[in-house]
Amino acid sequence: MGIKTLEELAKKLGVSRRTISRVLKDDKKVAEETHTRISKRLEKEKYFPNIHAASLASRKINVVGLVFPKGAFVNADFFAIDTIAGVAKAMSENNYQLMMFTQEKFNSEQCLRLYKSRLVSGLILVAIAEDDIAHAMEVKKYGVPVTLICSYCKSIDSFACNNVKGGYIATKRLIDIGRKRIAFIHGRENWFDAAERFKGYKKALVEIGMKFRREYVENGYFDFDGGETAMRKLLHLKEPPDAVFAANYKMTIGAIKVIKKSGGRIPKDIAVVGFDDMPVCEHFDPPITTVEQPLKDIAYESARVLLDLIDSPRKKKTHKKFFEPKLILRSTA
Amino acid sequence: MGIKTLEELAKKLGVSRRTISRVLKDDKKVAEETHTRISKRLEKEKYFPNIHAASLASRKINVVGLVFPKGAFVNADFFAIDTIAGVAKAMSENNYQLMMFTQEKFNSEQCLRLYKSRLVSGLILVAIAEDDIAHAMEVKKYGVPVTLICSYCKSIDSFACNNVKGGYIATKRLIDIGRKRIAFIHGRENWFDAAERFKGYKKALVEIGMKFRREYVENGYFDFDGGETAMRKLLHLKEPPDAVFAANYKMTIGAIKVIKKSGGRIPKDIAVVGFDDMPVCEHFDPPITTVEQPLKDIAYESARVLLDLIDSPRKKKTHKKFFEPKLILRSTA
DNA sequence: TTGTACGCGTTATCAA
DNA sequence: TTGATAACGCGTACAA
Numbered sequence A, B: 001m002g003i004k005t006l007e008e009l010a011k012k013l014g015v016s017r018r019t020i021s022r023v024l025k026d027d028k029k030v031a032e033e034t035h036t037r038i039s040k041r042l043e044k045e046k047y048f049p050n051i052h053a054a055s056l057a058s059r060k061i062n063v064v065g066l067v068f069p070k071g072a073f074v075n076a077d078f079f080a081i082d083t084i085a086g087v088a089k090a091m092s093e094n095n096y097q098l099m100m101f102t103q104e105k106f107n108s109e110q111c112l113r114l115y116k117s118r119l120v121s122g123l124i125l126v127a128i129a130e131d132d133i134a135h136a137m138e139v140k141k142y143g144v145p146v147t148l149i150c151s152y153c154k155s156i157d158s159f160a161c162n163n164v165k166g167g168y169i170a171t172k173r174l175i176d177i178g179r180k181r182i183a184f185i186h187g188r189e190n191w192f193d194a195a196e197r198f199k200g201y202k203k204a205l206v207e208i209g210m211k212f213r214r215e216y217v218e219n220g221y222f223d224f225d226g227g228e229t230a231m232r233k234l235l236h237l238k239e240p241p242d243a244v245f246a247a248n249y250k251m252t253i254g255a256i257k258v259i260k261k262s263g264g265r266i267p268k269d270i271a272v273v274g275f276d277d278m279p280v281c282e283h284f285d286p287p288i289t290t291v292e293q294p295l296k297d298i299a300y301e302s303a304r305v306l307l308d309l310i311d312s313p314r315k316k317k318t319h320k321k322f323f324e325p326k327l328i329l330r331s332t333a
Numbered sequence C: 001t002t003g004t005a006c007g008c009g010t011t012a013t014c015a016a
Numbered sequence D: 001t002t003g004a005t006a007a008c009g010c011g012t013a014c015a016a
Helices: A006-013 A017-024 A031-046 A051-058 A071-076 A078-093 A107-117 A128-142 A163-176 A192-208 A224-235 A249-261 A277-283 A295-311 B006-013 B017-024 B034-043 B051-058 B071-073 B078-093 B107-114 B130-141 B163-176 B192-208 B222-234 B249-261 B279-283 B295-311
Strands: A063-071 A097-103 A122-126 A146-150 A159-161 A183-188 A216-217 A245-246 A271-275 A291-293 A320-323 A326-328 B063-069 B097-103 B123-126 B146-149 B157-161 B182-186 B216-218 B245-246 B271-275 B290-292 B320-323 B327-330
Touching: A006 A017, A006 A031, A017 A031, A017 A271, A017 B222, A051 B051, A063 A078, A063 A295, A063 B071, A078 A097, A078 A122, A078 B078, A078 B097, A097 A107, A097 B078, A097 B163, A107 A122, A107 A128, A107 B320, A122 A295, A122 B063, A128 A146, A128 A183, A146 A295, A159 A192, A159 A295, A159 B182, A163 A183, A163 A192, A163 A245, A163 A277, A163 A326, A163 B051, A183 A192, A183 A224, A183 A249, A216 A224, A224 A245, A224 A249, A224 B279, A245 A249, A245 B078, A249 A277, A249 B279, A271 B146, A277 B222, A277 B249, A295 A320, A295 B063, B006 B017, B006 B034, B006 B107, B017 B034, B063 B078, B063 B107, B063 B182, B063 B295, B078 B123, B107 B130, B123 B295, B146 B295, B157 B163, B157 B192, B163 B182, B163 B192, B163 B245, B163 B271, B163 B290, B163 B327, B182 B222, B182 B249, B222 B245, B245 B249, B249 B271, B249 B279, B295 B320
Parallel strands: A063 A097, A063 A122, A122 A146, A146 A159, A159 A320, A183 A216, A183 A245, A245 A271, A271 A291, B063 B097, B063 B123, B123 B146, B146 B157, B157 B320, B182 B216, B182 B245, B245 B271, B271 B290
Antiparallel strands: A097 B097, A291 A326, B290 B327
């Protein structure tokens, strides 16, 4: 049932393989009559060329790998969805396929294997921890086309939100509404994003001449519980904050929960600005004021550049682009 | 830099390709000395076999495709994450790779192509709308190993939550706490899950001898806004419900929002049970009583069975498994 | 406009 | 225990 190879089909049609191959590629140099006769038959037989034979011969393979560290994937939920959606869009626009990989811990050896075995022709690495940047560089050194999403490395094409600015506008908002004691709930410290948002927070304080207070910074580890614990500590301070900037949406929700439970009014007693605009932020009670990062665009762009890189690997200059974050005003600040 | 082919390496080592191939496969029939000599060199050269050459020769390819309808992917967020995580686990346990596909609308032609071009050796279809079941059957008829996640078809191996039971236990909970006017917020009607949960709702009502009232059923289209609109309509009824079961977490959150805004107390005035236990449900205000479905397990199992199917395609009997939903009691009912 | 024939890098069968 | 050698199915330079 159904023709399996070009050879078979060629025999049945009484033409050469080469001619059918031309039809498949829409090569002009085929008589119109022959063309229609062949393409009708191709349709009918539901013939599709064996990709392995093709890429063995052509040395090309239209597949790109998207590598998630397990942490990012399991805990960051929406984050992963937008990333996949953005990359998938670029892939389908360019007739590429997307392969997914999740790694317990970033594994440069495995990345190399994916490439050298010709499974993929390039890799997109998502949210690599700072400690792993060196390994990513190694992968690149072996000649693997690589781009980074939501992390940064001088020698690799990197795409991320301008997290410093994100932290800055979040904090600035709190300053603008008159807050004097602004706390910060930090994400995991070895993550690129977390450190950058912290910088933005400090920058805004310095700019306005507000003093930076160590006791107003707590680590919430990017999670609900972490946000709760951090907020609880902040509330127990002798001089509790009158505003909080939490560096992702989970910690924000955790913090709000604790504030409400303690009887604090939001934003009257404590104003809150979060990070990431997940669908639920708008529908939370109260609706959360937060900084949105265009994750899907970031992912899309990094994928597009990777495809360029695959086509012309000679490019020396590395791209890097930091996308604009955007403050979404709702009820918490 | 680095050996590219078996041939090259064979020459350098003064052995035949076949011998190296044996070492790669851990074949016993190689002298120990030869074995260690070769494997050391393999390691050093970072040689990995060309997958295309290998699958061309062996006619095998350790890749499985996971096909999302676009709707399910973009709107169902967490849903997709758990699904991917479960499938990815099965893949890595069996040394398979995972390829992702998102389709605007289910496209059997494309599914067939993926298989016939040997890109994948089987497909997992996620949450196919009822209308598309026929197309899925066609794909199967062409010999593609296929399993279904979160939808059901008699002739295809199917894995889903026991949604009827889920709807039943949700409704039963509301009955048990003494509610007499129980409303239902329906998901998109042509989706398998939605219809099943509705059945469970009706079953619980009938069982207790409560009459089914058409006006207590509203469609919320599985989305926040839909949930809000539906709830608003329900509140405007002459005899508003004293309980609501909403068929997914987004509609649940939408409904709660509207109830709170209208001044209703939860669960005192209106009790609410949701569906899906997303991380945010626990941290919502109020924490949401909901029905959990073991999505990750469902996905894992469907992937495992697909791999079996690929290994031994002769099996006539189709598997189907309906996983147990679980009521998670929190504050809304 | 159409066809021939070699090469791509493995696997696997047989023979040594 | 090892090694020739023929597939595997397609791409493409070159020839007709």
